[in-house]
Structures are given as structure tokens and as C-alpha cells.
Amino acid sequence: MNLASRFPALLSLAVMALPAYAQDKPRSGAAVVKQVCGSCHVPGTNGAPKIGDKAAWSARAAQGLTSLTRHAIDGIRNMPAHGGSKGVTDFEIERAVTYMVNRSGGHWAEPIDKSGPAAERSGEKIVKTQCVKCHGTGVGGAPKIGDRSAWIPRASRGIDAVVRSAIQGHGPMPPRGGMANLSDAEMRSAVLYMFNSGTAPAK
Numbered sequence: 001m002n003l004a005s006r007f008p009a010l011l012s013l014a015v016m017a018l019p020a021y022a023q024d025k026p027r028s029g030a031a032v033v034k035q036v037c038g039s040c041h042v043p044g045t046n047g048a049p050k051i052g053d054k055a056a057w058s059a060r061a062a063q064g065l066t067s068l069t070r071h072a073i074d075g076i077r078n079m080p081a082h083g084g085s086k087g088v089t090d091f092e093i094e095r096a097v098t099y100m101v102n103r104s105g106g107h108w109a110e111p112i113d114k115s116g117p118a119a120e121r122s123g124e125k126i127v128k129t130q131c132v133k134c135h136g137t138g139v140g141g142a143p144k145i146g147d148r149s150a151w152i153p154r155a156s157r158g159i160d161a162v163v164r165s166a167i168q169g170h171g172p173m174p175p176r177g178g179m180a181n182l183s184d185a186e187m188r189s190a191v192l193y194m195f196n197s198g199t200a201p202a203k
Contacts, residue, residue, distance in 0.1 A: 026091050028095060029100075032093070040079070040083075046077075047078060051103050052104055061175050062167075062169060066181070073093060091111065095110070095111055109180065111180070111181050120183070120185060123191070123192055123193030126182065126190040129179075131145070141171065141172075159195070163188045166187050167187050
């Protein structure tokens with residue numbers, strides 16, 4: 001009888017204790033979920049939201065990628081820090097969170113590797129990259145870019161209310177317009193750009 005068959009628990013601990021080897025490149029979200037997150041998020045162990053459960057993930061998705069990633073990095077409720085695997089990088093966690101959200105009804109864009117310093121994206125750049133897909137033609141009732149008559153009623157409670165709606169998602173629009181890594185400030189810039197585009201700036 002070999003050691004593994006006599007002491008399976010000891011072998012498991014030994015494997016867990018092995019040092020994490022450097023990766024040539026960050027693992028995909030699917031790979032991290034398969035190797036780490038899936039052990040709890042597939043069966044729903046200890047209250048973990050199951051992958052594919054839209055109701056369980058929708059409220060969490062509304063918090064945005066930054067918040068959900070921080071929860072996974074720090075640990076929350078029954079989930080240990082880094083999902084119990086110190087070898088997973090922050091960026092890989094972002095990818096894993098995005099993967100689980102998208103497998104549960106979300107439409108988040110793939111996270112950007114922020115290992116190097118990155119400047120805040122302008123409202124114009126965000127709109128031309130993402131928002132124009134719906135707001136350019138008014139898909140699903142989205143107010144068109146620069147159509148002040150469509151935007152003013154929505155801004156009747158203030159631009160901040162419009163920004164909060166965009167952050168949380170509204171109607172057919174997913175949280176943060178489907179770009180989960182957008183900051184609140186970037187969301188505000190994008191909303192203001194769409195409101196003011198083609199017109200005199202709002203006072």
C-alpha cells in the first residue's frame with residue numbers, strides 16, 4: 001500500500017502547500033474557475049452563488065468588477081482571501097469574476113490588465129468604444145447620443161441619478177454598460193459626453 005492510499009488527507013495538504021509557479025501569462029477566467037473557484041461556485045458550497053444562477057449573481061454584478069474583485073481578494077463571509085489560493089493574481093481574480101458573471105447572465109467585457117499605470121479613460125473614448133453600440137442608434141429605447149430631448153427627462157433628478165442608473169444597469173442595459181471595469185468617474189464622463197455631444201454643454 002503506497003503513501004497516497006494510506007494518507008490521502010496528508011497528500012492533499014502537501015499539494016496545497018506546494019509553491020505557486022510563475023505563469024508565462026495570466027490564466028483565463030475559465031481556467032481559474034476550473035482550478036480554484038469552481039470547487040465552491042459550481043455546487044454552491046457554504047452559500048457561494050452558483051455559476052449560472054442569474055438571480056444570485058445579478059445583485060452582485062450591480063456592484064461592479066472592482067467591488068466583487070476586492071471581496072474575492074480580501075475574502076468575504078465563508079470565502080477565504082484569494083479563494084484560498086494565494087497563487088492567483090488580482091488580475092486573474094478579475095478574469096474569474098467576469099467569467100462567472102457572464103456565465104450567469106452578465107455581459108461584461110474582458111478586464112484590462114492593470115499591472116502598469118493607466119490613465120483614466122475619457123468619456124469620448126468610452127462612448128466610442130462601448131456606449132455607441134446602443135446609444136448610437138437608440139437600440140432598445142436607449143437615448144441617442146446628443147439627443148437632448150431624450151436625455152433631459154432622464155436627467156430631471158440630476159445627472160448623478162442618470163450616472164447611478166448606468167452603474168447599476170437599467171432595463172436592457174447591463175451594469176456599467178457591459179464594461180465592468182469602468183470606474184464611477186469614467187461612467188460619469190461617458191454620460192456627460194453623450195448628454196452634451198452635438199449640443200452646447202449643459203450648464
